[in-house]
Amino acid sequence: MMFDTVLIANRGEIALRIQRACRGLGLRTVAVYSEADADAAHVRQADRALCIGPAAPGRSYLNQAAILFAARLGGAQAIHPGYGFLSENADFVARVEQAALVFVGPSAACIRVMGDKVAAKRAMRAAGVPCVPGPDEALPDDPAAIQAIAAEIGYPVIVKAAGGGGGRGMRVVARAEELIEALAITREEARRAFGNPEVYIEKFLTRPRHVEIQVLADGHGTALWLGSRDCSLQRRHQKVVEEAPAPGIPAEQVAAVGARCAEACRQIGYCGVGTFEFLYENDAFYFIEMNTRLQVEHPVTEMTTGIDIVQQQLRVARGERLTIRQADIGCHGHAVECRVNAEDPESFAPSPGRIGEWVLPGGFGVRVDSHASAGTLVTPHYDSMIAKLIVHGASRADALDRMRLALAEMRVGGIATNLPLHRAILDDPDFASGGVDIHHLERWLAARVAA
Amino acid sequence: MDRQVIEALIDVLAKSDLAELEFTQDGATLRLVKRSPGVSDIAPVATNAAPGEARAAVTPAAVPEASPTLFRSPLYGVVHLRPSPEAPPFVRVGDAVCAGQSLCMIEAMKAFSEVRAAADGVVAEVLVESGTEVEAGQILFRFA
Numbered sequence: 001m002m003f004d005t006v007l008i009a010n011r012g013e014i015a016l017r018i019q020r021a022c023r024g025l026g027l028r029t030v031a032v033y034s035e036a037d038a039d040a041a042h043v044r045q046a047d048r049a050l051c052i053g054p055a056a057p058g059r060s061y062l063n064q065a066a067i068l069f070a071a072r073l074g075g076a077q078a079i080h081p082g083y084g085f086l087s088e089n090a091d092f093v094a095r096v097e098q099a100a101l102v103f104v105g106p107s108a109a110c111i112r113v114m115g116d117k118v119a120a121k122r123a124m125r126a127a128g129v130p131c132v133p134g135p136d137e138a139l140p141d142d143p144a145a146i147q148a149i150a151a152e153i154g155y156p157v158i159v160k161a162a163g164g165g166g167g168r169g170m171r172v173v174a175r176a177e178e179l180i181e182a183l184a185i186t187r188e189e190a191r192r193a194f195g196n197p198e199v200y201i202e203k204f205l206t207r208p209r210h211v212e213i214q215v216l217a218d219g220h221g222t223a224l225w226l227g228s229r230d231c232s233l234q235r236r237h238q239k240v241v242e243e244a245p246a247p248g249i250p251a252e253q254v255a256a257v258g259a260r261c262a263e264a265c266r267q268i269g270y271c272g273v274g275t276f277e278f279l280y281e282n283d284a285f286y287f288i289e290m291n292t293r294l295q296v297e298h299p300v301t302e303m304t305t306g307i308d309i310v311q312q313q314l315r316v317a318r319g320e321r322l323t324i325r326q327a328d329i330g331c332h333g334h335a336v337e338c339r340v341n342a343e344d345p346e347s348f349a350p351s352p353g354r355i356g357e358w359v360l361p362g363g364f365g366v367r368v369d370s371h372a373s374a375g376t377l378v379t380p381h382y383d384s385m386i387a388k389l390i391v392h393g394a395s396r397a398d399a400l401d402r403m404r405l406a407l408a409e410m411r412v413g414g415i416a417t418n419l420p421l422h423r424a425i426l427d428d429p430d431f432a433s434g435g436v437d438i439h440h441l442e443r444w445l446a447a448r449v450a451a
Numbered sequence: 452m453d454r455q456v457i458e459a460l461i462d463v464l465a466k467s468d469l470a471e472l473e474f475t476q477d478g479a480t481l482r483l484v485k486r487s488p489g490v491s492d493i494a495p496v497a498t499n500a501a502p503g504e505a506r507a508a509v510t511p512a513a514v515p516e517a518s519p520t521l522f523r524s525p526l527y528g529v530v531h532l533r534p535s536p537e538a539p540p541f542v543r544v545g546d547a548v549c550a551g552q553s554l555c556m557i558e559a560m561k562a563f564s565e566v567r568a569a570a571d572g573v574v575a576e577v578l579v580e581s582g583t584e585v586e587a588g589q590i591l592f593r594f595a
Contacts, residue, residue: 056529056582160479342560350559352527380559380584 002318003077003102004028008042009067010082011165013371013388014294015042017332018080021310028091030074032067034060036379037219041371048074055381059269061085064092068099078102078317084383087293090115104291104317105272113268118162118200123391124276124287130257132286133281134202143180150179158204159186163194165289167237172204205286207437208279210234211246213254213261214301215274216324217308218316223265224324225258226305227331229297232438233425235348236274240418240441243336243423247396247434249280251331255283262326273313277437288433296339296388299369302362303392334396336403338422340370340387340412341379345420357413361406365392365399378415398431424448452479452520454576454593479520498574521576522592524585525566532581542592546574554592557585566591584592 005028008015013314015031019042022029031046036055043049053060062067062085071079079096081087081104086435093108105111114120121136134153139146150157150173157181159299161169169190171180183199191197209232217223230246231239245254261276275291299310307324316322342351358374370387372378378386391406428444430436453483456476464472464483472483524530532540532555541553548554548568556563572594 055584349526349564350528350562353560383561384560 002096005030005076006045006078006080006104006314007032007067007071007074007076008044008046008082008437009061010087011037011040011061011371011382013083013369013385014296015040016371017369018082019045021308021314022080023310025314026197026310027314028075030070030076032061032070032074034339034381036381039377041373055379059087064089064095068101071099078104078314080104080314081293083293083296088115088247089241101212102317104313105276105407106270110268110270111292114292115165115200116162116196116451117160117165117289119406120290121200121287122262123268124290125240127260127267129260129264129276129287130278130285132202132205132288134200136200138198139183139200146183147176147179147200150176153201155202156204156206159183159199159201161186161190161192161194161196162198162200163196169193175202178194205279207439208281208286209246209435210239210438211249211278211280211285213258213276213278214268214295214298215265215276215422216307216312216316216322217262217265217270217272217274218322219271220320220321221266222322223262223270224322224326224329226263226301226307226309227258228254229300230435231297232436233431233441234438235441235445239297239339241338241422241431242297242300243334243396244397245331245334246280246341247334252451253283255286264311266305271316273309281437288392296335296385297390299367299390300335300337303390304331304333305329306332333392333394334399335390335392336399338389338403338407339418340386340389340410340422341384341418342386343384343416343418344416345418348418349416350380350383350384351416352378353415354378355386355412355414357411359409359411360387361389363405364401366406366446369389370394386412389422396434400426404437452481457481470475488501494502502559506566511544520594521590522554522568522594524557524587524591526557526559526564527587528557528564528585529578530581530583530591531556531558531563532577532579542574542577548572548574548594568593 006022007030008018028047031043031049032052033043034053034055041432052066052070053063072399081100085094088111090108090111093103093111096103111121121131125131125136159171171182171186173179186199187197212229214226227244228246229242229244231242233241273294275295277288278285279288297414302309346352355372355376360368366385367390372386389406391399391402391404404426425431460474470485474481541555542548546558550568550570552568553565554568555566557566574592576593579585
């Protein structure tokens with residue numbers, strides 16, 4: 001269990017973030033990279049660096065055999081998957097375990113349960129985590145029985161694929177006469193996209209917020225919750241701005257749902273970091289899914305708790321006991337993160353290319369997590385995020401002011417970025433007052449186009 | 452304009468100390484510009500005398516106006532010549548295509564853009580391999 005060398009099976013800012021955490025703990029790192037990432041900062045700084053294939057992710061960062069071989073060759077006893085790529089692939093985790101390596105994350109069994117959204121809902125209900133109204137079992141075949149279930153939930157309902165998640169494989173149904181056809185279409189899409197035709201139905205919440213709880217659990221029965229995040233500012237199910245804590249929700253209510261999340265971790269034998277995602281509407285939490293990995297927006301929780309989440313993740317993967325106690329975890333001030341993407345701020349067209357000017361903001365309470373710099377080639381092969389701009393303030397208003405200044409300071413040339421969009425969002429009075437719902441950004445964008 | 456002629460002109464420019472070369476034949480104009488060292492090698496830029504055919508350029512600096520025979524990538528990305536790995540290609544050599552018909556998809560940062568023909572024509576040549584990286588302005592197809 002006690003590894004001293006970690007293979008980082010990822011790229012970009014998160015690879016660098018993981019590398020920093022490893023170095024902070026005195027661990028050696030093995031970087032694996034595609035031909036497109038040969039010049040990456042974390043590759044240069046790694047103790048060993050191994051090229052695992054061409055730029056296309058399917059032939060490099062998703063190539064399980066190449067990554068396992070690189071671990072053996074590089075002397076790594078553990079693999080950190082980061083987020084995306086293989087981070088929630090239970091079959092990969094099983095292969096890592098079979099190779100007698102440590103996967104920095106939960107067991108394959110835990111990932112399987114949470115990857116099946118119906119099984120996940122069942123496990124959450126068993127732990128007393130509040131869920132969206134609707135059954136936590138596969139739907140019957142009889143159309144009349146299905147209609148009865150939907151009628152009991154009440155329209156509108158949403159049809160979801162058990163194998164989906166992250167906004168994929170869902171369909172909203174407004175009326176009973178549309179239900180059976182919607183089910184058939186979603187089943188077929190789910191069969192093709194996820195290899196699993198199972199679907200389930202839930203109440204469709206019309207104006208919810210996206211609020212999530214960060215958890216941290218060791219392999220010795222200790223599970224902690226580290227606070228809430230609000231990630232309601234989304235476009236096409238992609239988070240754009242995140243903050244901690246979720247504004248305007250009573251601390252006692254967050255503590256109550258946080259305690260249920262920690263209990264769920266203990267019940268399913270969860271080890272590592274994870275996130276319980278909820279919809280929040282009419283002052284109530286409704287569980288939607290669990291992400292069994294480190295998340296992009298983890299830094300806002302680091303800023304408000306003072307806990308290095310990635311270092312803790314590595315420690316529990318080493319088999320260490322958590323020394324933090326729930327009573328020691330506070331929520332200090334407020335943190336906000338803007339995802340800076342290489343894309344047109346109006347059309348959202350991707351904008352790969354070579355970065356020219358690169359001026360980062362700085363000063364008190366400002367943090368930038370990025371792998372990029374002047375001269376970096378942003379390739380079209382991977383996602384468009386080039387930096388995370390994170391600020392911390394004594395209050396939410398203080399944090400927003402600091403973010404406005406930081407956004408004004410930051411300049412990126414050579415490619416288009418969404419920095420102008422972030423500046424406009426920070427000037428939106430609705431966002432500034434806090435607690436907007438998950439459709440707010442798209443409504444705001446539509447209104448901006450119309451104006 | 453014949454591809455062999457274009458290639459010959461590129462060679463002429465490359466071997467010379469000229470920075471730019473313009474060549475007009477049968478109403479079509481070809482302008483070749485040598486970029487400063489370190490940027491890239493010679494970037495062929497074709498322009499067309501016929502007005503009103505310019506496509507929306509995603510990268511204005513890199514994408515020239517449309518040509519009746521050479522079809523260029525509107526953006527930097529990975530080209531896909533089939534809608535899915537099992538499906539037949541969007542177009543094959545010899546196919547007659549109509550304006551607006553899908554020719555390929557360009558993938559950039561997990562987003563797929565469908566690339567459509569600007570005018571009617573017949574596919575004479577497919578100049579890229581599916582799954583490869585293409586620059587904005589790189590020639591994808593030649594139409595007869």
